[in-house]
Amino acid sequence: MKDFHVVVLIKPSPDIEKVKFDTVRGVVDRSSAPLEINPFDLNALEAAAQIKEKLGGEITAISMAPPMAEPVLKDAIARGADRAILLTDKRFAGADTLATSYTLASAIKKLGKFDLIICGEKTVDGDTAQVGPEVAEHLGIPHVAYVSRIEGVSKERLLVVSDMGVPYLMELRLPGLITVTKDVNKPRLPTLRDKLKARKTKIEVWTADDLADVADVNRFGFSGSPTRVVKAFVLTEKKRKGVIFKGEDAVDKLIEVLEREGILR
Protein backbone atom coordinates (compact mmCIF):
# COMPACT_ATOMS: atom_id res chain seq x y z
CA MET A 1 0.00 0.00 0.00
CA LYS A 2 1.26 3.44 -0.83
CA ASP A 3 2.68 5.69 1.83
CA PHE A 4 0.56 8.46 3.23
CA HIS A 5 2.11 11.80 2.43
CA VAL A 6 1.43 14.94 4.43
CA VAL A 7 2.69 18.36 3.38
CA VAL A 8 2.87 21.11 5.99
CA LEU A 9 3.20 24.69 4.79
CA ILE A 10 5.22 26.84 7.13
CA LYS A 11 5.75 30.56 7.34
CA PRO A 12 8.86 31.79 9.11
CA SER A 13 7.67 34.90 10.94
CA PRO A 14 9.08 37.21 13.61
CA ASP A 15 8.15 36.89 17.26
CA ILE A 16 5.44 39.54 17.53
CA GLU A 17 6.29 40.31 21.12
CA LYS A 18 9.94 41.02 20.33
CA VAL A 19 9.78 42.62 16.91
CA LYS A 20 10.31 46.38 16.75
CA PHE A 21 8.42 48.75 14.54
CA ASP A 22 9.86 51.87 12.99
CA THR A 23 7.13 54.36 13.81
CA VAL A 24 8.49 57.04 11.52
CA ARG A 25 8.76 54.96 8.37
CA GLY A 26 5.92 52.64 9.23
CA VAL A 27 7.95 49.53 8.64
CA VAL A 28 8.92 46.45 10.56
CA ASP A 29 12.52 46.20 11.66
CA ARG A 30 12.99 42.62 10.55
CA SER A 31 16.41 42.38 12.17
CA SER A 32 14.95 43.08 15.62
CA ALA A 33 13.58 39.57 16.11
CA PRO A 34 14.75 36.25 14.71
CA LEU A 35 12.43 34.25 12.52
CA GLU A 36 10.51 31.39 14.08
CA ILE A 37 7.77 29.05 12.96
CA ASN A 38 4.51 30.99 12.78
CA PRO A 39 2.71 29.87 15.99
CA PHE A 40 -0.34 28.49 14.15
CA ASP A 41 1.98 26.39 11.96
CA LEU A 42 3.22 24.65 15.11
CA ASN A 43 -0.30 23.28 15.42
CA ALA A 44 -0.17 22.24 11.77
CA LEU A 45 3.08 20.33 12.35
CA GLU A 46 1.72 18.69 15.48
CA ALA A 47 -1.42 17.63 13.60
CA ALA A 48 0.77 16.10 10.90
CA ALA A 49 2.88 14.28 13.49
CA GLN A 50 -0.21 12.84 15.18
CA ILE A 51 -1.61 11.67 11.86
CA LYS A 52 1.70 10.03 11.00
CA GLU A 53 1.58 8.17 14.31
CA LYS A 54 -1.69 6.63 13.14
CA LEU A 55 -1.10 6.12 9.43
CA GLY A 56 2.66 6.07 9.02
CA GLY A 57 4.09 7.67 5.90
CA GLU A 58 6.05 10.83 5.48
CA ILE A 59 5.83 14.54 6.36
CA THR A 60 7.31 17.23 4.14
CA ALA A 61 7.55 20.81 5.35
CA ILE A 62 7.62 23.50 2.68
CA SER A 63 8.38 27.14 3.17
CA MET A 64 8.90 30.09 0.86
CA ALA A 65 11.32 32.46 2.56
CA PRO A 66 14.74 34.08 2.36
CA PRO A 67 17.82 31.87 2.92
CA MET A 68 18.10 33.05 6.51
CA ALA A 69 14.96 31.06 7.29
CA GLU A 70 16.87 27.77 7.15
CA PRO A 71 16.96 27.32 10.96
CA VAL A 72 13.17 27.59 10.98
CA LEU A 73 12.97 24.56 8.70
CA LYS A 74 15.44 22.70 10.90
CA ASP A 75 13.01 23.38 13.71
CA ALA A 76 10.23 21.90 11.56
CA ILE A 77 12.30 18.73 11.22
CA ALA A 78 12.76 18.61 14.98
CA ARG A 79 9.00 18.88 15.34
CA GLY A 80 8.24 15.91 13.15
CA ALA A 81 8.88 16.70 9.48
CA ASP A 82 10.95 14.08 7.65
CA ARG A 83 11.92 16.39 4.88
CA ALA A 84 12.03 20.16 4.51
CA ILE A 85 12.12 22.24 1.37
CA LEU A 86 13.01 25.92 1.36
CA LEU A 87 11.80 27.80 -1.69
CA THR A 88 14.16 30.66 -1.97
CA ASP A 89 14.96 32.97 -4.85
CA LYS A 90 15.01 36.72 -5.48
CA ARG A 91 12.25 36.08 -7.99
CA PHE A 92 9.97 34.91 -5.16
CA ALA A 93 10.41 38.18 -3.27
CA GLY A 94 7.64 40.73 -2.90
CA ALA A 95 4.93 38.11 -3.19
CA ASP A 96 1.38 38.73 -2.00
CA THR A 97 -0.95 35.86 -1.10
CA LEU A 98 -1.80 35.07 -4.72
CA ALA A 99 1.85 34.72 -5.77
CA THR A 100 2.81 32.97 -2.52
CA SER A 101 0.04 30.42 -2.81
CA TYR A 102 0.85 29.87 -6.49
CA THR A 103 4.51 29.28 -5.68
CA LEU A 104 3.72 26.89 -2.83
CA ALA A 105 1.18 25.04 -4.98
CA SER A 106 3.77 24.73 -7.74
CA ALA A 107 6.27 23.24 -5.30
CA ILE A 108 3.67 20.71 -4.15
CA LYS A 109 3.01 19.80 -7.79
CA LYS A 110 6.73 19.38 -8.29
CA LEU A 111 6.94 17.19 -5.22
CA GLY A 112 4.40 15.05 -7.01
CA LYS A 113 2.92 13.25 -4.03
CA PHE A 114 0.59 14.45 -1.35
CA ASP A 115 -2.52 13.15 0.34
CA LEU A 116 -3.08 15.91 2.84
CA ILE A 117 -1.84 19.49 3.09
CA ILE A 118 -1.97 21.19 6.48
CA CYS A 119 -1.57 24.93 7.06
CA GLY A 120 -1.91 27.10 10.11
CA GLU A 121 -5.11 29.13 10.23
CA LYS A 122 -3.22 32.34 9.47
CA THR A 123 0.10 34.02 10.25
CA VAL A 124 0.92 36.49 12.98
CA ASP A 125 2.49 38.93 10.51
CA GLY A 126 0.42 38.74 7.32
CA ASP A 127 -2.75 37.68 9.13
CA THR A 128 -4.67 37.02 5.91
CA ALA A 129 -5.71 33.36 6.31
CA GLN A 130 -5.75 33.33 2.50
CA VAL A 131 -2.78 31.24 1.48
CA GLY A 132 -4.23 27.85 2.52
CA PRO A 133 -7.52 28.09 0.59
CA GLU A 134 -5.70 29.67 -2.38
CA VAL A 135 -3.26 26.74 -2.52
CA ALA A 136 -6.23 24.36 -2.51
CA GLU A 137 -7.77 26.24 -5.43
CA HIS A 138 -4.54 26.22 -7.46
CA LEU A 139 -4.31 22.46 -6.94
CA GLY A 140 -8.01 21.88 -7.56
CA ILE A 141 -8.57 20.03 -4.29
CA PRO A 142 -11.19 20.57 -1.58
CA HIS A 143 -10.34 22.27 1.69
CA VAL A 144 -11.76 22.83 5.17
CA ALA A 145 -10.64 25.96 7.01
CA TYR A 146 -10.54 26.71 10.75
CA VAL A 147 -10.24 23.08 11.81
CA SER A 148 -10.36 22.98 15.61
CA ARG A 149 -10.51 19.20 16.04
CA ILE A 150 -9.53 16.15 14.02
CA GLU A 151 -12.06 13.45 14.79
CA GLY A 152 -10.89 10.71 12.49
CA VAL A 153 -8.30 9.98 9.83
CA SER A 154 -7.91 7.34 7.20
CA LYS A 155 -5.91 7.27 4.02
CA GLU A 156 -9.01 8.24 2.06
CA ARG A 157 -10.75 10.80 4.24
CA LEU A 158 -10.64 13.08 7.23
CA LEU A 159 -13.37 13.84 9.72
CA VAL A 160 -12.86 17.26 11.25
CA VAL A 161 -14.63 19.95 13.21
CA SER A 162 -14.50 23.30 11.46
CA ASP A 163 -15.10 26.34 13.59
CA MET A 164 -17.28 28.59 11.45
CA GLY A 165 -18.67 30.61 14.34
CA VAL A 166 -20.64 27.47 15.11
CA PRO A 167 -18.78 24.19 14.89
CA TYR A 168 -19.52 21.95 11.92
CA LEU A 169 -18.49 18.33 11.64
CA MET A 170 -17.09 17.99 8.13
CA GLU A 171 -15.88 15.15 5.99
CA LEU A 172 -13.00 15.87 3.64
CA ARG A 173 -12.03 13.50 0.88
CA LEU A 174 -8.33 13.25 0.21
CA PRO A 175 -6.28 14.62 -1.37
CA GLY A 176 -7.38 17.73 0.42
CA LEU A 177 -6.20 20.65 2.51
CA ILE A 178 -7.04 21.82 6.00
CA THR A 179 -6.12 24.96 7.91
CA VAL A 180 -5.94 24.44 11.66
CA THR A 181 -6.58 26.74 14.63
CA LYS A 182 -4.62 26.75 17.87
CA ASP A 183 -7.34 24.62 19.47
CA VAL A 184 -6.65 21.56 17.33
CA ASN A 185 -3.84 20.32 19.61
CA LYS A 186 -1.09 21.31 22.01
CA PRO A 187 2.19 21.25 20.11
CA ARG A 188 4.86 19.15 21.82
CA LEU A 189 8.33 20.46 22.42
CA PRO A 190 11.08 18.74 20.46
CA THR A 191 13.28 16.41 22.47
CA LEU A 192 17.05 16.47 22.39
CA ARG A 193 16.97 13.50 20.03
CA ASP A 194 14.62 15.35 17.68
CA LYS A 195 16.99 18.28 17.66
CA LEU A 196 19.96 16.06 16.87
CA LYS A 197 18.07 14.50 14.00
CA ALA A 198 17.23 17.98 12.73
CA ARG A 199 20.83 19.02 12.87
CA LYS A 200 21.78 16.12 10.63
CA THR A 201 18.96 16.56 8.13
CA LYS A 202 19.79 18.65 5.12
CA ILE A 203 17.32 21.33 4.10
CA GLU A 204 16.58 21.11 0.38
CA VAL A 205 16.67 24.42 -1.44
CA TRP A 206 14.56 24.99 -4.54
CA THR A 207 14.69 28.08 -6.74
CA ALA A 208 12.32 29.49 -9.36
CA ASP A 209 14.18 27.51 -12.04
CA ASP A 210 13.43 24.29 -10.19
CA LEU A 211 9.73 25.02 -10.56
CA ALA A 212 9.87 26.23 -14.16
CA ASP A 213 8.64 22.92 -15.60
CA VAL A 214 5.46 22.95 -13.52
CA ALA A 215 4.76 26.68 -13.25
CA ASP A 216 4.63 30.02 -15.01
CA VAL A 217 7.55 31.87 -13.43
CA ASN A 218 5.92 35.22 -14.19
CA ARG A 219 3.34 34.42 -11.56
CA PHE A 220 5.99 34.32 -8.82
CA GLY A 221 7.04 37.16 -6.56
CA PHE A 222 6.43 40.83 -7.16
CA SER A 223 5.44 40.45 -10.82
CA GLY A 224 2.80 37.87 -9.93
CA SER A 225 1.34 39.98 -7.12
CA PRO A 226 -1.68 42.14 -7.90
CA THR A 227 -1.85 43.78 -4.47
CA ARG A 228 0.57 46.48 -3.34
CA VAL A 229 1.06 48.12 0.01
CA VAL A 230 0.97 51.81 -0.89
CA LYS A 231 1.31 53.07 2.65
CA ALA A 232 1.89 51.56 6.07
CA PHE A 233 2.09 53.00 9.52
CA VAL A 234 2.41 51.81 13.07
CA LEU A 235 -0.93 51.79 14.80
CA THR A 236 -1.47 54.55 17.30
CA GLU A 237 -4.04 53.69 19.91
CA LYS A 238 -7.24 55.69 19.79
CA LYS A 239 -7.22 58.46 22.35
CA ARG A 240 -8.97 57.16 25.45
CA LYS A 241 -10.05 58.98 28.56
CA GLY A 242 -7.69 57.06 30.80
CA VAL A 243 -9.48 58.00 34.02
CA ILE A 244 -8.30 55.91 36.96
CA PHE A 245 -10.51 55.66 40.03
CA LYS A 246 -8.88 55.08 43.36
CA GLY A 247 -9.85 54.72 46.96
CA GLU A 248 -13.00 53.72 48.81
CA ASP A 249 -15.50 55.18 46.37
CA ALA A 250 -13.83 53.91 43.16
CA VAL A 251 -16.70 51.53 42.50
CA ASP A 252 -19.31 54.26 43.02
CA LYS A 253 -17.48 56.47 40.58
CA LEU A 254 -17.37 53.68 38.03
CA ILE A 255 -21.12 53.16 38.38
CA GLU A 256 -21.62 56.89 37.92
CA VAL A 257 -19.73 56.99 34.62
CA LEU A 258 -21.48 53.88 33.38
CA GLU A 259 -24.76 55.69 34.05
CA ARG A 260 -23.49 58.78 32.27
CA GLU A 261 -22.30 56.74 29.29
CA GLY A 262 -25.76 55.23 29.01
CA ILE A 263 -24.60 51.70 29.82
CA LEU A 264 -26.60 51.55 33.02
CA ARG A 265 -30.15 52.63 32.91
Next chain:
Amino acid sequence: MSEYKGILVFSEQRDGDIHPISFELLGKAREIADKKKCEVYSVLLGYQMREKAKELIYFGADKVFLYDHPLLKEFDVINYKQNMVNLIREEKPEIVLIGATPLGRSLAPRIAAALKTGLTADCIDLQLDENGELIQVRPAFTGNLIAHIKTSTRPVMTTVRYKVFKARERDLTRKGDIVEKEVEIVEDVGVRVVRKESVEVVNISDAEIIVSGGRGLKKPEDLKILEELANLLGGVVGASRPLVDEGWISKDHQVGFSGNIVRPKLYLACGISGSPQHLAGMRDSEIIVAINIDPSAPIFNVADYGIVGDLYEIIPKLIEKLKNRKRGVKG
Protein backbone atom coordinates in the same frame (compact mmCIF):
# COMPACT_ATOMS: atom_id res chain seq x y z
CA MET B 1 -9.94 47.15 -17.28
CA SER B 2 -12.60 49.78 -17.76
CA GLU B 3 -15.04 47.08 -18.81
CA TYR B 4 -15.22 46.25 -15.11
CA LYS B 5 -18.03 48.28 -13.50
CA GLY B 6 -20.06 48.28 -10.34
CA ILE B 7 -19.67 46.85 -6.89
CA LEU B 8 -20.73 43.32 -6.04
CA VAL B 9 -21.56 42.46 -2.43
CA PHE B 10 -21.60 38.81 -1.41
CA SER B 11 -24.57 38.17 0.89
CA GLU B 12 -23.83 35.58 3.48
CA GLN B 13 -26.72 33.47 4.73
CA ARG B 14 -26.92 30.73 7.28
CA ASP B 15 -30.07 28.67 7.75
CA GLY B 16 -31.83 31.13 5.49
CA ASP B 17 -30.96 34.19 7.56
CA ILE B 18 -28.86 36.92 6.01
CA HIS B 19 -25.81 37.80 8.12
CA PRO B 20 -25.90 41.48 9.17
CA ILE B 21 -22.45 42.02 7.65
CA SER B 22 -24.12 41.79 4.24
CA PHE B 23 -26.20 44.89 5.04
CA GLU B 24 -23.16 46.71 6.39
CA LEU B 25 -21.28 46.00 3.16
CA LEU B 26 -24.24 47.20 1.10
CA GLY B 27 -24.18 50.46 3.06
CA LYS B 28 -20.52 51.04 2.29
CA ALA B 29 -20.90 49.84 -1.31
CA ARG B 30 -23.72 52.35 -1.80
CA GLU B 31 -21.52 55.16 -0.53
CA ILE B 32 -18.63 54.21 -2.84
CA ALA B 33 -20.96 53.62 -5.78
CA ASP B 34 -22.56 57.03 -5.40
CA LYS B 35 -19.11 58.61 -5.62
CA LYS B 36 -18.06 56.45 -8.55
CA LYS B 37 -21.48 56.75 -10.21
CA CYS B 38 -21.91 53.02 -10.61
CA GLU B 39 -24.34 50.35 -9.50
CA VAL B 40 -24.42 48.10 -6.46
CA TYR B 41 -25.10 44.43 -7.02
CA SER B 42 -25.62 41.76 -4.47
CA VAL B 43 -25.39 38.02 -4.84
CA LEU B 44 -27.25 35.54 -2.69
CA LEU B 45 -26.69 31.81 -2.82
CA GLY B 46 -29.16 29.64 -0.95
CA TYR B 47 -32.46 27.85 -1.20
CA GLN B 48 -35.89 29.47 -1.35
CA MET B 49 -34.59 32.90 -0.46
CA ARG B 50 -36.45 35.08 -2.98
CA GLU B 51 -38.35 36.88 -0.22
CA LYS B 52 -35.17 37.57 1.75
CA ALA B 53 -33.44 38.80 -1.39
CA LYS B 54 -35.73 41.84 -1.31
CA GLU B 55 -34.04 42.89 1.91
CA LEU B 56 -30.81 43.38 0.00
CA ILE B 57 -32.58 45.91 -2.18
CA TYR B 58 -34.07 47.69 0.83
CA PHE B 59 -30.56 47.99 2.23
CA GLY B 60 -29.00 49.44 -0.91
CA ALA B 61 -28.60 46.96 -3.79
CA ASP B 62 -29.74 47.96 -7.29
CA LYS B 63 -29.77 44.39 -8.49
CA VAL B 64 -29.68 41.05 -6.72
CA PHE B 65 -28.37 37.93 -8.40
CA LEU B 66 -30.12 34.97 -6.88
CA TYR B 67 -28.76 31.43 -7.01
CA ASP B 68 -31.45 29.11 -5.77
CA HIS B 69 -30.74 25.42 -5.25
CA PRO B 70 -31.16 22.90 -2.41
CA LEU B 71 -27.43 22.16 -2.55
CA LEU B 72 -26.65 25.82 -1.88
CA LYS B 73 -28.63 25.87 1.35
CA GLU B 74 -25.56 24.96 3.39
CA PHE B 75 -22.16 26.50 2.75
CA ASP B 76 -20.42 24.40 0.14
CA VAL B 77 -17.10 26.04 -0.61
CA ILE B 78 -16.68 24.50 -4.07
CA ASN B 79 -20.17 25.18 -5.37
CA TYR B 80 -20.27 28.65 -3.86
CA LYS B 81 -16.92 29.41 -5.47
CA GLN B 82 -17.95 28.01 -8.84
CA ASN B 83 -21.11 30.10 -9.07
CA MET B 84 -19.36 33.24 -7.78
CA VAL B 85 -16.64 32.78 -10.40
CA ASN B 86 -19.26 32.36 -13.11
CA LEU B 87 -21.09 35.48 -11.99
CA ILE B 88 -17.97 37.62 -11.78
CA ARG B 89 -16.87 36.51 -15.26
CA GLU B 90 -20.29 37.38 -16.67
CA GLU B 91 -21.01 40.62 -14.87
CA LYS B 92 -17.46 41.95 -14.48
CA PRO B 93 -17.84 44.01 -11.31
CA GLU B 94 -14.94 46.33 -10.54
CA ILE B 95 -15.05 45.61 -6.81
CA VAL B 96 -16.19 42.53 -4.89
CA LEU B 97 -16.87 42.84 -1.16
CA ILE B 98 -17.18 39.80 1.10
CA GLY B 99 -17.62 39.72 4.88
CA ALA B 100 -14.49 38.65 6.76
CA THR B 101 -16.42 36.00 8.65
CA PRO B 102 -14.98 32.47 8.84
CA LEU B 103 -17.16 31.61 5.82
CA GLY B 104 -16.04 34.66 3.86
CA ARG B 105 -12.40 34.11 4.68
CA SER B 106 -12.63 30.49 3.55
CA LEU B 107 -14.51 31.27 0.33
CA ALA B 108 -12.95 34.52 -0.93
CA PRO B 109 -9.40 33.16 -1.43
CA ARG B 110 -10.70 30.35 -3.64
CA ILE B 111 -12.58 32.82 -5.83
CA ALA B 112 -9.57 35.13 -6.04
CA ALA B 113 -7.20 32.29 -6.91
CA ALA B 114 -9.57 30.98 -9.57
CA LEU B 115 -9.83 34.46 -11.12
CA LYS B 116 -6.11 35.17 -10.61
CA THR B 117 -6.98 38.45 -8.96
CA GLY B 118 -5.80 40.25 -5.83
CA LEU B 119 -7.56 39.80 -2.50
CA THR B 120 -7.12 41.89 0.63
CA ALA B 121 -8.07 40.37 3.97
CA ASP B 122 -10.06 41.66 6.90
CA CYS B 123 -10.26 45.35 5.99
CA ILE B 124 -11.27 47.92 8.57
CA ASP B 125 -11.78 50.77 6.12
CA LEU B 126 -12.25 51.38 2.41
CA GLN B 127 -11.43 54.68 0.74
CA LEU B 128 -11.15 56.03 -2.78
CA ASP B 129 -8.02 57.74 -4.04
CA GLU B 130 -8.04 60.77 -6.36
CA ASN B 131 -8.42 58.45 -9.39
CA GLY B 132 -11.35 56.62 -7.89
CA GLU B 133 -9.26 53.57 -7.12
CA LEU B 134 -10.05 51.58 -4.02
CA ILE B 135 -7.68 51.86 -1.07
CA GLN B 136 -8.09 48.92 1.28
CA VAL B 137 -7.09 49.57 4.86
CA ARG B 138 -6.16 46.61 7.04
CA PRO B 139 -4.24 45.73 10.17
CA ALA B 140 -1.19 43.45 9.98
CA PHE B 141 1.39 42.14 12.42
CA THR B 142 -1.25 41.15 14.96
CA GLY B 143 -2.78 44.61 14.77
CA ASN B 144 0.45 46.55 15.29
CA LEU B 145 0.64 47.88 11.75
CA ILE B 146 -1.95 49.45 9.48
CA ALA B 147 -1.47 49.02 5.73
CA HIS B 148 -3.11 50.73 2.78
CA ILE B 149 -3.39 48.36 -0.15
CA LYS B 150 -4.23 48.80 -3.82
CA THR B 151 -5.00 46.09 -6.34
CA SER B 152 -3.88 46.22 -9.96
CA THR B 153 -6.10 43.41 -11.27
CA ARG B 154 -9.89 43.35 -11.64
CA PRO B 155 -12.04 42.75 -9.84
CA VAL B 156 -10.55 44.22 -6.70
CA MET B 157 -11.52 41.70 -4.04
CA THR B 158 -11.79 42.52 -0.36
CA THR B 159 -12.97 40.85 2.80
CA VAL B 160 -14.24 43.32 5.38
CA ARG B 161 -14.41 42.97 9.15
CA TYR B 162 -17.79 42.72 10.84
CA LYS B 163 -19.17 45.88 12.46
CA VAL B 164 -16.79 48.41 10.92
CA PHE B 165 -19.41 49.87 8.60
CA LYS B 166 -22.98 50.83 9.38
CA ALA B 167 -25.91 49.49 7.44
CA ARG B 168 -28.27 52.09 5.99
CA GLU B 169 -31.82 52.47 7.19
CA ARG B 170 -34.01 49.78 5.71
CA ASP B 171 -35.89 51.55 2.94
CA LEU B 172 -39.00 49.68 1.82
CA THR B 173 -39.54 52.08 -1.06
CA ARG B 174 -36.26 51.21 -2.77
CA LYS B 175 -36.70 49.41 -6.05
CA GLY B 176 -34.38 46.98 -7.71
CA ASP B 177 -34.29 43.81 -9.79
CA ILE B 178 -33.94 40.29 -8.55
CA VAL B 179 -32.32 38.27 -11.29
CA GLU B 180 -32.46 34.53 -10.94
CA LYS B 181 -29.29 32.95 -12.29
CA GLU B 182 -28.75 29.46 -13.56
CA VAL B 183 -27.00 27.40 -10.92
CA GLU B 184 -24.02 25.26 -11.81
CA ILE B 185 -23.65 22.30 -9.50
CA VAL B 186 -20.34 20.50 -9.26
CA GLU B 187 -21.12 16.94 -8.21
CA ASP B 188 -18.96 15.20 -5.66
CA VAL B 189 -16.98 18.18 -4.40
CA GLY B 190 -15.07 16.11 -1.85
CA VAL B 191 -16.19 18.00 1.20
CA ARG B 192 -19.50 17.81 3.02
CA VAL B 193 -21.15 18.85 6.26
CA VAL B 194 -21.86 15.77 8.36
CA ARG B 195 -23.75 17.79 10.95
CA LYS B 196 -23.80 21.02 12.78
CA GLU B 197 -22.48 20.35 16.29
CA SER B 198 -25.28 20.78 18.79
CA VAL B 199 -23.46 22.89 21.35
CA GLU B 200 -24.59 26.21 22.71
CA VAL B 201 -22.20 28.90 21.60
CA VAL B 202 -22.23 32.53 22.61
CA ASN B 203 -22.12 34.92 19.72
CA ILE B 204 -19.70 37.22 21.43
CA SER B 205 -19.08 39.43 18.38
CA ASP B 206 -22.71 40.51 18.56
CA ALA B 207 -22.67 41.29 22.30
CA GLU B 208 -23.12 44.91 23.38
CA ILE B 209 -21.57 44.35 26.79
CA ILE B 210 -18.71 41.98 27.54
CA VAL B 211 -17.25 41.22 30.96
CA SER B 212 -13.94 39.49 30.33
CA GLY B 213 -11.69 37.60 32.69
CA GLY B 214 -8.01 36.78 32.43
CA ARG B 215 -5.26 35.13 34.39
CA GLY B 216 -6.01 37.41 37.29
CA LEU B 217 -8.65 34.80 38.12
CA LYS B 218 -7.34 32.13 40.46
CA LYS B 219 -9.60 29.21 39.65
CA PRO B 220 -12.23 28.24 37.08
CA GLU B 221 -15.12 28.61 39.55
CA ASP B 222 -14.29 32.28 39.92
CA LEU B 223 -15.65 32.89 36.45
CA LYS B 224 -19.04 32.68 38.20
CA ILE B 225 -18.61 36.15 39.68
CA LEU B 226 -17.91 37.53 36.22
CA GLU B 227 -21.02 35.74 34.99
CA GLU B 228 -23.07 37.32 37.74
CA LEU B 229 -21.72 40.75 36.84
CA ALA B 230 -22.34 40.14 33.14
CA ASN B 231 -25.92 39.11 33.87
CA LEU B 232 -26.52 42.24 35.93
CA LEU B 233 -25.21 44.38 33.09
CA GLY B 234 -27.08 42.46 30.43
CA GLY B 235 -23.91 41.21 28.82
CA VAL B 236 -21.88 38.08 28.23
CA VAL B 237 -18.63 36.69 29.61
CA GLY B 238 -15.44 36.89 27.58
CA ALA B 239 -11.98 35.54 28.33
CA SER B 240 -8.34 35.89 27.47
CA ARG B 241 -6.68 32.98 25.72
CA PRO B 242 -5.02 31.27 28.69
CA LEU B 243 -8.40 30.57 30.29
CA VAL B 244 -9.57 28.89 27.11
CA ASP B 245 -6.35 26.91 26.67
CA GLU B 246 -6.67 25.71 30.27
CA GLY B 247 -10.20 24.54 29.55
CA TRP B 248 -11.85 26.88 32.04
CA ILE B 249 -14.23 28.22 29.42
CA SER B 250 -15.07 27.33 25.83
CA LYS B 251 -13.34 29.07 22.96
CA ASP B 252 -16.39 30.90 21.69
CA HIS B 253 -15.78 33.19 24.69
CA GLN B 254 -12.18 33.94 23.71
CA VAL B 255 -11.39 37.49 22.70
CA GLY B 256 -8.30 38.29 20.68
CA PHE B 257 -6.16 37.54 17.69
CA SER B 258 -6.72 33.80 17.81
CA GLY B 259 -10.25 34.11 19.14
CA ASN B 260 -13.02 36.57 18.39
CA ILE B 261 -12.84 40.20 17.39
CA VAL B 262 -15.38 42.22 19.32
CA ARG B 263 -16.70 45.79 19.23
CA PRO B 264 -19.13 46.06 22.12
CA LYS B 265 -20.45 49.24 23.74
CA LEU B 266 -18.69 48.24 26.96
CA TYR B 267 -15.66 45.99 27.36
CA LEU B 268 -14.83 45.34 30.99
CA ALA B 269 -11.43 43.63 31.33
CA CYS B 270 -10.85 41.99 34.71
CA GLY B 271 -7.41 40.63 35.50
CA ILE B 272 -6.28 40.91 31.89
CA SER B 273 -2.85 42.40 31.21
CA GLY B 274 -3.56 43.69 27.70
CA SER B 275 -1.19 41.71 25.49
CA PRO B 276 -0.94 42.74 21.82
CA GLN B 277 -2.90 39.61 20.89
CA HIS B 278 -5.69 40.47 23.30
CA LEU B 279 -5.82 44.11 22.20
CA ALA B 280 -6.09 42.97 18.58
CA GLY B 281 -9.50 41.57 19.46
CA MET B 282 -11.03 44.38 21.49
CA ARG B 283 -9.28 47.71 20.93
CA ASP B 284 -12.18 49.07 18.92
CA SER B 285 -14.70 48.61 21.72
CA GLU B 286 -16.64 51.80 22.39
CA ILE B 287 -15.84 52.05 26.10
CA ILE B 288 -13.08 50.06 27.73
CA VAL B 289 -12.94 49.59 31.49
CA ALA B 290 -10.04 47.79 33.16
CA ILE B 291 -9.75 46.32 36.61
CA ASN B 292 -6.20 45.24 37.35
CA ILE B 293 -4.02 45.04 40.41
CA ASP B 294 -0.97 46.23 38.51
CA PRO B 295 -1.06 49.96 37.69
CA SER B 296 1.50 49.45 34.90
CA ALA B 297 -0.57 46.80 33.07
CA PRO B 298 -0.77 47.75 29.35
CA ILE B 299 -4.55 47.35 29.41
CA PHE B 300 -4.72 50.74 31.15
CA ASN B 301 -3.21 52.35 28.02
CA VAL B 302 -6.38 51.58 26.10
CA ALA B 303 -8.85 52.04 28.96
CA ASP B 304 -11.36 54.87 29.24
CA TYR B 305 -11.85 54.06 32.90
CA GLY B 306 -9.87 51.90 35.24
CA ILE B 307 -9.68 50.76 38.81
CA VAL B 308 -6.33 49.66 40.16
CA GLY B 309 -7.00 46.95 42.66
CA ASP B 310 -7.85 43.36 43.45
CA LEU B 311 -10.69 42.11 41.31
CA TYR B 312 -11.73 39.83 44.19
CA GLU B 313 -12.58 42.93 46.22
CA ILE B 314 -13.82 45.20 43.46
CA ILE B 315 -16.13 42.91 41.54
CA PRO B 316 -18.17 41.65 44.52
CA LYS B 317 -18.55 45.27 45.61
CA LEU B 318 -19.64 46.26 42.11
CA ILE B 319 -22.13 43.40 42.02
CA GLU B 320 -23.59 44.36 45.37
CA LYS B 321 -23.97 48.01 44.43
CA LEU B 322 -25.55 47.16 41.11
CA LYS B 323 -28.03 44.88 42.88
CA ASN B 324 -28.89 47.60 45.36
CA ARG B 325 -29.27 50.05 42.54
CA LYS B 326 -31.71 47.71 40.83
CA ARG B 327 -33.71 47.42 44.01
CA GLY B 328 -33.67 51.19 44.26
CA VAL B 329 -31.46 51.29 47.33
CA LYS B 330 -28.79 53.98 47.31
CA GLY B 331 -25.11 53.31 48.12
